[in-house]
Amino acid sequence: MTATVPGAVGAALARLEGPEKVTGAARYAAEYRQEDVAYGWIVHSPVPRGRLNAVLADPAADALAVLWHGNAPRLEPADDPELDVLQSDRISYRGQPVALVVAATLEEARRAAQVVQLDIAAEEHDTVLRADHPGLYTPEKVNPAFPADTSQGDIEAALRDAPFTVDVTYRTPALHNNAMEPHATIARWDGDDLVLFDSNQHPSGIAAAVGTVFGLPPERVHVVTEHVGGGFGSKGSARPNAVLAALAAKVVGRPVKVVLPRQAMFSLVGYRTPTIQRIRLGAGPDGVLNAIDHVAIEQTSRLYEFAEQTTVATRHMYAAANRRTGHRLVRLDMPTPRWMRAPGEAPGMVGLECAIDELAEKLDLDPIELRIRNEPPVEPESGTPFTSRHFVQCLREGAERFGWAGRDPRPRQRREGDWWIGTGVAGAIYPTMAQPSAARARDLGDGSFEVSIAAADIGTGARTILAQIAADALGVPVERVRIRIGDSTLPKASVAGGSSGSASWGWAVTGACRELRDSGRAEAVFDSTEQVNQQEKDGRHAFGAHFAEVRVDAVTGEVRVSRLFGMYAAGRILNPRTARSQFLGGMIMGMGMALHEEGVLDPDMGQWVNHDLAEYHIPAHADVESIDAEWLDEQDEKINPMGSKGIGEIGIVGSPAAIVNAVWHATGIRVRDLPVRLDKLLAS
Numbered sequence: 001m002t003a004t005v006p007g008a009v010g011a012a013l014a015r016l017e018g019p020e021k022v023t024g025a026a027r028y029a030a031e032y033r034q035e036d037v038a039y040g041w042i043v044h045s046p047v048p049r050g051r052l053n054a055v056l057a058d059p060a061a062d063a064l065a066v067l068w069h070g071n072a073p074r075l076e077p078a079d080d081p082e083l084d085v086l087q088s089d090r091i092s093y094r095g096q097p098v099a100l101v102v103a104a105t106l107e108e109a110r111r112a113a114q115v116v117q118l119d120i121a122a123e124e125h126d127t128v129l130r131a132d133h134p135g136l137y138t139p140e141k142v143n144p145a146f147p148a149d150t151s152q153g154d155i156e157a158a159l160r161d162a163p164f165t166v167d168v169t170y171r172t173p174a175l176h177n178n179a180m181e182p183h184a185t186i187a188r189w190d191g192d193d194l195v196l197f198d199s200n201q202h203p204s205g206i207a208a209a210v211g212t213v214f215g216l217p218p219e220r221v222h223v224v225t226e227h228v229g230g231g232f233g234s235k236g237s238a239r240p241n242a243v244l245a246a247l248a249a250k251v252v253g254r255p256v257k258v259v260l261p262r263q264a265m266f267s268l269v270g271y272r273t274p275t276i277q278r279i280r281l282g283a284g285p286d287g288v289l290n291a292i293d294h295v296a297i298e299q300t301s302r303l304y305e306f307a308e309q310t311t312v313a314t315r316h317m318y319a320a321a322n323r324r325t326g327h328r329l330v331r332l333d334m335p336t337p338r339w340m341r342a343p344g345e346a347p348g349m350v351g352l353e354c355a356i357d358e359l360a361e362k363l364d365l366d367p368i369e370l371r372i373r374n375e376p377p378v379e380p381e382s383g384t385p386f387t388s389r390h391f392v393q394c395l396r397e398g399a400e401r402f403g404w405a406g407r408d409p410r411p412r413q414r415r416e417g418d419w420w421i422g423t424g425v426a427g428a429i430y431p432t433m434a435q436p437s438a439a440r441a442r443d444l445g446d447g448s449f450e451v452s453i454a455a456a457d458i459g460t461g462a463r464t465i466l467a468q469i470a471a472d473a474l475g476v477p478v479e480r481v482r483i484r485i486g487d488s489t490l491p492k493a494s495v496a497g498g499s500s501g502s503a504s505w506g507w508a509v510t511g512a513c514r515e516l517r518d519s520g521r522a523e524a525v526f527d528s529t530e531q532v533n534q535q536e537k538d539g540r541h542a543f544g545a546h547f548a549e550v551r552v553d554a555v556t557g558e559v560r561v562s563r564l565f566g567m568y569a570a571g572r573i574l575n576p577r578t579a580r581s582q583f584l585g586g587m588i589m590g591m592g593m594a595l596h597e598e599g600v601l602d603p604d605m606g607q608w609v610n611h612d613l614a615e616y617h618i619p620a621h622a623d624v625e626s627i628d629a630e631w632l633d634e635q636d637e638k639i640n641p642m643g644s645k646g647i648g649e650i651g652i653v654g655s656p657a658a659i660v661n662a663v664w665h666a667t668g669i670r671v672r673d674l675p676v677r678l679d680k681l682l683a684s
């Protein structure tokens with residue numbers, strides 16, 4: 001049987017749930033009506049380190065329960081110690097939940113939480129990341145399982161002998177995930193079974209993790225995650241709100257809702273670790289690199305080792321016979337850093353791609369040409385061929401569309417009125433991953449089909465894309481496919497993370513639909529585990545090039561991004577409409593990383609002082625002037641059955657560097673600690 005319908009994949013289909021979302025009919029986790037629901041309000045530790053001796057609740061406050069480690073039910077140990085909530089007197093970071101107040105209304109819960117008294121023995125704390133911290137160590141692995149250090153050739157000798165070198169240190173600040181929809185859970189016990197309405201990126205994973213702490217197998221935890229208002233990595237694993245809600249519901253015998261206020265997003269959901277990156281490059285006069293050295297210093301918490309893979313992208317970008325990458329970590333009395341869109345690649349490529357720009361300046365060579373001269377024939381460290389790599393084409397084609405030709409390479413040359421104008425470029429890379437998943441396809445007998453998988457659509461368009469993939473695999477128009485996702489009772493799916501959703505779930509959906517079609521049965525289930533595990537691990541990446549034009553006010557130092565352009569090679573684009581939105585979203589977040597976003601730490605308090613969206617700045621509409629994304633028609637038969645690469649994260653990889661490089665081109669000033677604030681431009 002062959003498909004006679006024009007392919008749904010590749011069509012610019014609008015999001016299937018769009019009308020529901022814009023009319024307010026789409027339900028998010030906190031919006032499910034539950035009979036007799038109670039409200040939980042978290043009491044956060046006011047100190048970064050110490051012991052909680054007692055919690056004194058005001059008996060006059062209208063609380064149903066004030067839970068803390070002195071009275072909370074015991075939980076089974078979690079894989080992630082941050083889910084062992086209210087189990088210990090140990091305080092490991094400021095903002096850690098030390099109590100949960102439960103009341104019949106939100107206002108009563110919040111009021112009672114405000115008057116709770118904490119008896120805390122505070123201890124000396126250490127919250128500042130620095131390059132000479134005595135506690136720095138080399139982790140065994142960096143996320144998810146890469147060696148912390150790699151080395152080839154003789155890096156020191158190569159740098160010593162290189163006619164042209166760069167030795168620079170770039171710093172990126174702590175960055176905070178702030179999805180529009182904050183983390184939220186409603187927990188309800190049905191006998192010994194748990195139901196969670198929870199905002200997350202991984203219903204199957206949340207069921208397993210929360211099940212573990214309550215001693216329940218995953219199938220006894222029903223996680224409902226129909227719509228999610230963004231995640232960016234912060235909802236990739238269960239957060240304390242899910243366990244707290246379930247714990248409280250057990251104690252008060254009613255459903256309990258716990259919604260994080262915006263301020264709590266700055267301590268409870270992870271953040272992007274600050275980094276201090278030293279990059280050394282050595283090249284000949286022709287620009288051919290002989291040495292690449294990139295070592296990142298970053299932080300983790302006392303509770304949990306989160307080792308971000310900051311310099312792993314550097315292992316795959318450019319050829320050089322002598323090379324070294326590494327990671328050093330220090331445990332601080334701070335919240336645990338976690339995933340934030342392109343964790344590792346986004347900060348790491350700031351260091352590498354800005355250093356490459358600095359080398360181009362020294363060589364008096366066009367930065368695009370410099371990159372092209374160092375294009376590797378195979379993956380530089382592993383020697384594995386790329387399934388496809390069109391980085392040079394992205395640079396060339398992107399340069400053409402952006403209008404790079406004729407650029408005066410010298411900085412501080414173009415002035416229009418009060419504005420210095422400059423342009424910059426940077427490369428982009430993101431690994432193409434797929435995780436095992438399962439899907440079920442059913443022939444409903446009326447010419448329509450139902451396809452089910454426990455995937456989460458966090459706003460990316462996953463639901464729509466899966467319908468397109470299913471339609472083509474079944475050989476029917478997309479209108480005849482009904483997709484069910486967002487529920488842990490559906491066939492088990494991998495996380496909506498690592499830009500791997502479409503590949504992972506699409507693989508399983510394709511398998512189930514083909515099997516249904518070929519077998520002629522009414523139902524087929526497909527589990528991709530075996531096929532996915534057979535994949536070669538190396539050599540699988542999407543590539544891109546980012547181009548920025550900025551203007552910098554000579555008087556005030558204000559930076560405006562007049563143009564931002566991304567040119568990508570990311571395999572088959574499954575839906576140009578939702579893809580474009582992913583690319584642009586990533587690039588705008590990259591603009592935030594370059595110019596706006598910064599967690600400002602008060603070392604005495606051990607707290608991010610700008611823990612709200614009034615003071616933690618993100619790009620607003622007015623900051624985006626002209627922005628666009630284009631892509632090559634890249635064919636990659638080896639990568640997966642769809643030929644698609646992930647696109648959710650590559651937009652934030654390299655776009656910050658392109659802007660920083662453009663700021664240098666405009667002003668002649670290299671800002672090496674992000675974000676590029678106007679005071680840093682005015683100081684010199």
Ligand code: MOS
Pocket residue numbers: 201231232233234236339340341342343496497498499
């Ligand atoms: Mo993404 S940081 O892998 O959700």
